[in-house]
Amino acid sequence: MNTSPEWVYTEKVKDHFMHPRNVLADEAQFQADGRGVVGNIKCGDQMILVIKVDKQKNIITDCQWKTYGCASAIASTSILSELVKGMTLEKAFHLSPKDIARQLGGLPEHKIHCSVLGDKALREAINDYYRRNGMENKIQKEEARLICQCMNVTDHEIEHAVLEGARTYIELQERTKLGTVCGQCKDKATALLHEYIRKHFETK
Amino acid sequence: MKKRRVYLDHNATTPLHPAVQKTMKQAMKLFGNPSSLHSYGRAARQAVESAREQVASFLHAVPDEIIFVGSGSEANNTVLSIISCPSQQCACDRKERNQIITTRIEHPCILEMSQCLKDRGVDVSYLDVDAYGRIDIEQLKRILSPRTGIVSVMMANNEIGTVQDIQAIAGIVHDRGALFHTDAVQAVGKMPVDVQALGIDFLTLSAHKMYGPKGVGALYTRKGIPFCPFIRGGHQEKGRRAGTENTLGIIGLGKAVSLRHDEMAGESVRLLMLKAKLKEGIIQKIPDIRFNGHPEFCLAGTLNVSFDGAEGEAILLYLDLEGVAVSTGSACASGSLDPSHVLLATGLPAEKAHGSIRMSLGRDTTEEDIDYVLKVLSGVIDKVRMMSTDYSRYQNTTGFARE
Numbered sequence: 001m002n003t004s005p006e007w008v009y010t011e012k013v014k015d016h017f018m019h020p021r022n023v024l025a026d027e028a029q030f031q032a033d034g035r036g037v038v039g040n041i042k043c044g045d046q047m048i049l050v051i052k053v054d055k056q057k058n059i060i061t062d063c064q065w066k067t068y069g070c071a072s073a074i075a076s077t078s079i080l081s082e083l084v085k086g087m088t089l090e091k092a093f094h095l096s097p098k099d100i101a102r103q104l105g106g107l108p109e110h111k112i113h114c115s116v117l118g119d120k121a122l123r124e125a126i127n128d129y130y131r132r133n134g135m136e137n138k139i140q141k142e143e144a145r146l147i148c149q150c151m152n153v154t155d156h157e158i159e160h161a162v163l164e165g166a167r168t169y170i171e172l173q174e175r176t177k178l179g180t181v182c183g184q185c186k187d188k189a190t191a192l193l194h195e196y197i198r199k200h201f202e203t204k
Numbered sequence: 205m206k207k208r209r210v211y212l213d214h215n216a217t218t219p220l221h222p223a224v225q226k227t228m229k230q231a232m233k234l235f236g237n238p239s240s241l242h243s244y245g246r247a248a249r250q251a252v253e254s255a256r257e258q259v260a261s262f263l264h265a266v267p268d269e270i271i272f273v274g275s276g277s278e279a280n281n282t283v284l285s286i287i288s289c290p291s292q293q294c295a296c297d298r299k300e301r302n303q304i305i306t307t308r309i310e311h312p313c314i315l316e317m318s319q320c321l322k323d324r325g326v327d328v329s330y331l332d333v334d335a336y337g338r339i340d341i342e343q344l345k346r347i348l349s350p351r352t353g354i355v356s357v358m359m360a361n362n363e364i365g366t367v368q369d370i371q372a373i374a375g376i377v378h379d380r381g382a383l384f385h386t387d388a389v390q391a392v393g394k395m396p397v398d399v400q401a402l403g404i405d406f407l408t409l410s411a412h413k414m415y416g417p418k419g420v421g422a423l424y425t426r427k428g429i430p431f432c433p434f435i436r437g438g439h440q441e442k443g444r445r446a447g448t449e450n451t452l453g454i455i456g457l458g459k460a461v462s463l464r465h466d467e468m469a470g471e472s473v474r475l476l477m478l479k480a481k482l483k484e485g486i487i488q489k490i491p492d493i494r495f496n497g498h499p500e501f502c503l504a505g506t507l508n509v510s511f512d513g514a515e516g517e518a519i520l521l522y523l524d525l526e527g528v529a530v531s532t533g534s535a536c537a538s539g540s541l542d543p544s545h546v547l548l549a550t551g552l553p554a555e556k557a558h559g560s561i562r563m564s565l566g567r568d569t570t571e572e573d574i575d576y577v578l579k580v581l582s583g584v585i586d587k588v589r590m591m592s593t594d595y596s597r598y599q600n601t602t603g604f605a606r607e
């Protein structure tokens with residue numbers, strides 16, 4: 001990660017921020033084959049990602065997007081839209097947030113969630129395409145697992161808390177309230193906490 | 205259009221006044237420890253006391269009532285700690301007063317310290333503000349109790365610029381036998397502050413907000429009221445704040461204050477005029493906006509505006525690329541994931557808080573600067589809105605030709 005008086009993020013992020021590729025200007029004209037919407041403007045991040053698919057080969061032929069969010073969010077969707085063109089749906093689905101961050105030359109920790117959101121938008125768009133074309137069997141849905149029964153906290157919420165900065169069990173509890181009643185979920189929650197930290201923040 | 209560098213973030217910090225810079229350069233030779241009895245020490249001591257007189261006079265206080273500290277944050281922490289000192293030896297004789305009242309729009313140092321006091325068993329209440337950021341005086345009257353020790357209300361808010369009716373608030377607080385503190389970091393040097401006339405017991409100020417150096421501030425403490433040192437050690441500052449004095453910084457602060465005395469009034473008039481031009485220009489060029497803060501009771505140079513459908517960090521960085529420096533209430537830019545607590549406290553919805561920009565003008569801001577900002581701002585807002593999921597006016601436009 002190179003930060004300097006010249007610019008706050010990497011040169012790649014700067015390039016995509018200054019010259020965003022594939023911005024969705026006219027949705028009606030684009031005629032999407034698949035559409036994914038993720039995030040919430042109340043949280044400060046929202047993305048719409050649309051794809052066109054070659055139905056014979058199941059290859060993404062075009063990808064455009066709109067993003068309400070910071071420079072890292074804009075750069076994430078911009079670079080993602082370039083990456084997926086020409087990819088099969090399978091391959092595109094298996095792109096990870098780490099791939100996006102790596103292509104951008106790295107993102108600061110508090111911006112990793114932008115790459116996670118971009119990745120999620122793409123998967124939503126692909127799943128939407130499957131749904132529209134009677135290919136429900138291909139949909140890879142990530143069901144949330146309930147970790148804390150007492151306070152109704154799922155593994156997705158733990159992951160979200162980690163992306164927001166939780167690094168210890170106490171911080172996890174502060175954000176989600178898990179483990180504050182019977183306490184039986186502590187071991188499982190702690191294991192997941194470390195798994196998500198490794199998944200999102202450890203450099204290979 | 206030639207790129208221009210325009211600094212519109214004076215509430216974050218200010219450049220050194222050229223005269224302060226000159227004075228400080230000369231003062232670098234004055235290295236003695238002000239506590240030393242020999243000639244080196246005495247020379248430094250004289251400079252420190254001279255600066256103290258400047259600051260006291262500026263506030264209509266006496267020198268004995270001015271304590272030099274390392275920052276506004278330190279001064280604020282010092283005042284709030286007074287109420288929670290458990291020492292039996294401490295001069296504080298107000299132990300039965302175990303409640304503090306503050307507001308939801310204070311600077312994080314007040315809020316974090318209040319939370320810490322809460323964890324130590326102090327009762328903490330937060331006053332709400334209206335849509336313009338002014339506190340509810342009726343609420344204050346309701347919450348004040350015989351147990352209230354200190355009420356802390358900032359004179360001027362750093363994000364939206366709203367100025368409180370300090371005299372009225374202090375009057376009510378004193379009627380109930382409590383003490384009144386004001387974090388005046390954003391106000392001192394921008395508007396006249398008379399601690400006697402306003403009825404203030406404790407006041408915080410910081411040099412780097414008024415064209416002085418960073419790393420030095422002052423705490424005004426009314427003569428005769430209880431005080432508890434925050435930093436203990438040597439006998440500096442009459443035993444009220446230990447640590448060898450930051451002579452250079454203090455001299456800078458003194459000089460900054462004397463310059464403010466001369467320049468403040470004229471500058472306010474000028475900044476109000478520039479701000480009005482900026483505001484008018486934004487209204488004319490950019491639709492779907494909202495100004496935050498009080499239209500009348502506001503710092504002369506502070507303008508906070510929300511842009512529908514546009515995210516703050518993106519706006520800030522595009523402006524930065526054009527040479528314009530501003531600040532934002534968006535979560536993204538702060539490193540945390542919550543938007544400005546001040547904007548949320550005024551009732552602004554989170555999405556609008558994420559889309560807000562603070563522009564704070566200063567002594568070096570010119571009319572050409574304002575013209576330039578107006579030229580680049582609409583292009584920036586357009587660019588961000590074109591890409592946004594949340595701006596419906598641009599849903600069906602064709603082509604994206606911006607650079």
